[in-house]
Amino acid sequence: MKRDVTVDATETTFRILEMLKELDGAGVTELATRLDIPKSTVHNHLVTLRKNEYVVKHGTTYRVGLQFLEFGEHTRNRMKIYDIARPEVEGLAEETGELSNFLVEEHGLGAYLCRARGDRAVRVDTYAGMRVHLHCTGLGKAMLAHMPEARVSEILDRRGLEPRTETTITDRDTLYEALAAIRERGYAIDHGERLSGLRCVAAPITDDADNAVGAVSVSGPSSRMKGEQLEKDISELVMSAANVIELNMSHS
Incomplete structure (x- = not known):
């Protein structure tokens, strides 16, 4: 070659x-x-x-x-999924009071397309345009769970499994087990795997072939994101938002 x-x-x-x-x-x-x-x-x-x-x-x-901002805005604004996802991201932030995010994958990394802050949202280091490794975020794991196995392997070969916190998954077999569990329950949880003390619930946005095209999430401090609120209330809101985005993508 x-x-x-x-x-x-x-x-x-x-x-x-x-x-x-x-x-x-x-x-x-x-x-x-x-x-x-x-x-x-x-x-x-x-x-x-x-x-x-x-x-x-x-x-x-x-x-x-600032000319790079112009390039970034141009790129984001030409993506149909951004306009479709943004109202749902804003709605999640308003309803939960927490931080909501929308992520897509490019070159084996996750790129935040938009974020919205609820009235209780904590301040973290993420921003629109920031790129992160997929294995250590709820958003990224939700997307990896709905990618072809060959693509996941390619991403891990290129980007690795860098530890970010004590809870980051750094073993491939453990990650594959986590991805299987995500596919079964429909959403991913980030237990402070990129930022200690921050917990996240994320749901994938998939196309007609069940391949991930993005992911949406709600993030908040572990002291608030726990128990039934995490496993039931917030997860249902996030999955509902993802479903709305998928439907709007299919019919736009």
Whole structure:
């Protein structure tokens, strides 16, 4: 099989942008040190990015520019499922008072398309556009449970099972058992597997072939998300929202 050919200079540009995001801004010297790239190379890439308005400069510090937001909004707004899911996400947040989320998969990672906060919602690190590993979130596990086995294996080979907390599933067999249980009961639970103390109930959104195209969830502190409220009340609300999204997708 012929290997894809990549452009080294372009890959360097993306490495610089990713590091700028990770550091929330940096100067030439810090970027060069972190990435092990000559300062002159880093400088040339930053000058080019700034000229094309993809980074901004304050003093000696460069940051990712707002033009990326325009790209993200363009991408999100062209997705039919976003417009269909958003009212249900907002309704879940209002009804439960907690944080509700909608996630899709791309390149083996989950990407949050939208979120809504109820009047009791806790503040967490997620935001629209953020990408997360699938194995450590309720949303991601709900989607993995409704993907072809070969696709799940491909994602795990590429992305691994990185531990995020003490409860993260890091063994394939254990994960496969969890996915089978999710398929049987219709929803997934995240027991603080990405963020300690945060519990989540998520339901998959599937197409006519029962393949996942997204997932919707409600998240809240473990002190509130427990017992019958978690296993019955919230799970039924989340599955109902997923069902509405599926129906609207089929008839839109």
